[in-house]
Amino acid sequence: FSCCFCCMEVGVSIEDEIRAAKKIAKPSVDPDDWDKDGLADKIDLKKLHALGVARDNTERLRKHPVPNFRKRYVEEKRVAAMENAHGDLDTSRWMISSMEREFSCERFCLDDHHDATLRLGDFLKYMRSTRDSDPLMIFDCDFGEREGKDPSKACKGTLADYHVPLYFQGDSLFSVATYRPPWKWLIVAPKRSGTHLHEDPLGTCAWNTLIEGKKLWAILPSDTSRYDLGAEKDMSAPRWFMEIAPKVDKWEAKHRPLWIVQKPGETVFVPAGRWHVVLNLTDTVAITENFASEFHFDSVWNITCRKEPDFCCKWYQALLTKRPALAQRAEELSIKDESINKLLTAWRKQHTQHQRQLKDGTDYTSTTEEGKLEMLQQFDDKGDDDDGEHDNADSSDDSGYGLL
Ligand SMILES: O=C(O)CCC(=O)C(=O)O
Ligand SMILES: [Fe+2]
Incomplete structure (x- = not known):
């Protein structure tokens, strides 16, 4: 029995769908x-x-x-x-x-x-x-x-x-x-x-x-x-x-x-x-x-930088424009960590280029992409897992956000 036409997908039973979902949720x-x-x-x-x-x-x-x-x-x-x-x-x-x-x-x-x-x-x-x-x-x-x-x-x-x-x-x-x-x-x-x-x-x-x-x-x-x-x-x-x-x-x-x-x-x-x-x-x-929360900016920054560098890049660039005092704080927090510092410099450069392009319409091509990859590599090598998570105990994904 199906409640409507769209429910009659051929050949896949509910049991099969549940089994497939379980394999993804708890692979072990x-x-x-x-x-x-x-x-x-x-x-x-x-x-x-x-x-x-x-x-x-x-x-x-x-x-x-x-x-x-x-x-x-x-x-x-x-x-x-x-x-x-x-x-x-x-x-x-x-x-x-x-x-x-x-x-x-x-x-x-x-x-x-x-x-x-x-x-x-x-x-x-x-x-x-x-x-x-x-x-x-x-x-x-x-x-x-x-x-x-x-x-x-x-x-x-x-x-x-x-x-x-x-x-x-x-x-x-x-x-x-x-x-x-x-x-x-x-x-x-x-x-x-x-x-x-x-x-x-x-x-x-x-x-x-x-x-x-x-x-x-x-x-x-x-x-x-x-x-x-x-x-x-x-x-x-x-x-x-x-x-x-x-x-x-x-x-x-x-x-x-x-x-x-x-x-x-x-x-x-x-x-x-x-x-x-x-x-x-x-x-x-x-x-x-x-x-x-803004109250916890320091810890949010430190964790996000390590766990989600791709998102952190976009976030930092948005902070530079919309919340410069927080971008400044991010820089202060990162000063002691060489690899994060390097990342910030690359992100800032990319941001400045982008801003310039928006202003004068010149052709913008990201010259920092390779450098970014190299630095992300260094980042990965540091390895750590002391952050919170949203995924299930058995999930193999430790990105912190599971779905990124
Ligand atoms: O199961 C719940 O309602 C809690 C969910 C939760 O703690 C979370 O999503 O981080
Ligand atoms: Fe929770």
Whole structure:
């Protein structure tokens, strides 16, 4: 049975599509083995819900506007959960039942991979029946941007009511660049799925608003580093909650996480650099955005330069024109690092040439491209992996943004 003509693509069954998506999402696990360890039968979501409710120790912000929000929470990196941060945002469009009516034939990306997609209707069938231990999620950074099969309804509709909470509007330093790494995601997640222990990429902060269902968050203290975490960060979220969460009360108080049982309409603010792990206690829908805050320019610059030099080049050139004081700061930060310094000089030269070309119309050809490649090479040779990530524990992609 197909709900419309466009769903009748010849020769590819839903099972094949799911298998292909699984191979991309977790290349090291056979797609037919995702339910092998029987975790679906062992994990007790009701018990974890009760544990979460008993431990939930995160401040709720109920009255808006919150005075000094930016200073107190963003700059000082405090976790918060806000009720009704979007004001009168109408979220009915993103409820599972209405998306099922409106976008059933549209494809969405799974687990943040552009080449692993499924029609929403097929995904919902998977969501409702899967016994996988750590199920696939719709984790889609293009929602609302793609043209759908039927442009009159298309995925564009998913953005129709979208807006950023007032607290975070205009905050992202990356938005000065014409191209910026993915920053917003629609997440449709089966119960038991989750996001493994990670810190967000490129020194960014995040907000995450739950539309439907319940999520359980554990957010580790700000001084936790990846070196404290060991095997924990390679665990799937359901495994972390099953094996680690019940023992956390025995940890020294200073190492214990903040807990949140997030309810519909609540927005969780995750400050830059905070390790967190999230479990979907029920089927859920959420929207989330990451942003690079001016308060954290130094660390954002240092990480972005190392992890995403191609983007950083464009970003720095945009800063030179639009935020010269920050470009200057970037130069100060890079002075001690010879390879970054060289890169900056090349980028500045390229920028000056480009500006000159724009001004007097002379023919612009990039003479710095070769030099840039050579320097990127030096960069790669330095190698490091101490940045946050958005991809799954098992993903082989460590670009920090997965999709770049
Ligand atoms: O699963 C979730 O809702 C949390 C997502 C998250 O932490 C992230 O996208 O960085
Ligand atoms: Fe995150």
